[in-house]
Amino acid sequence: MSEFICPSDINKTGATSLDERDRAIVLATQEGLPLVADPWAAVGEQVGMSGNEVLSRMQTMLERGVIRRIAAVPNHYRLGYVANGMTVWDVADAEVERLGREVATIEGVSHCYQRPRHRPYWPYNLFAMLHGRTREDVERQAQVLRDCLGDACHDHRILYSTRILKKTGLRLTGKDAQTVSTENDARG
């Protein structure tokens, strides 16, 4: 529960490339981890490594932050969280870092980022995801954020998701697959 992910300014300098063996583990596990008593050995069988090597490499990737965590990702809708609102806020640039950190501590916020504006069309620079069982829940949470942001906030919107069009998570593609995908893009 107390997990806190570091701010992105560390991310930019913290990038590490994967060696071929790490990469094989990522490819074998990006769809999920086997639900068997010894998942490391099961992954190891797929990639030609011992279970111990898989475990030790995954521990290192976790320490380096390459893996955020190994966890269950609930389907919001199936759990009754049918109101998923991306709240977007136009916050004074001088205040956005301080306020972003505050907003991130508010209960119910699952992701919080500063992103670029596209003025005049898109004036919003602070994004916070909220999840509720009803839109009223989300609006109540959004009001807490609004109060926290105070005068530094000029405008805001709640963009509810109304359809999941695709949800696969991160995918590494093999070198060959990447060539194929580029060709597909060109044909698209």
Next chain:
Amino acid sequence: MNFLEFDAQDRAIVNRLQNGLPLVLHPYAAVAEELGVSEEELLARLTRLRDSGVLSRFGPMYHAERMGGGLTLAALAVPEADYERVVEILNNVPEVAHNYRREHTLNMWFVLATESSERIPQVVTDIEVATGLPVFNMPKEREFYVRVHLSV
């Protein structure tokens, strides 16, 4: 199976495993002990929760940037008459990891995840060419928090 149909044990498992599986030799046995169930029971319930779609997935969350990869959020304003055509184009792009319809003129929001950060601009351009629509690219400038935890 919907959220009303799973029992207290299922709820405890979902709540516990959103926080992460320990990286130990027999991780499911360790969690089972914490929760007071057998390892077999935990694995059976997890399998059922995953296969019935209560869990979207179970496994490692990789951090694209830490792997040298690229990640960005982008949006399109798609004319309604064109919506399904554009869905098909985007969903066929392997680098599109998530795609949501949202209520706004910018009505299609997607996450691009690429193996190298240099590839993001190329994929953005490819999508603009294929759809004929301008992509509003909104890469994160700062990350304040990422921790999805839905109590059930």
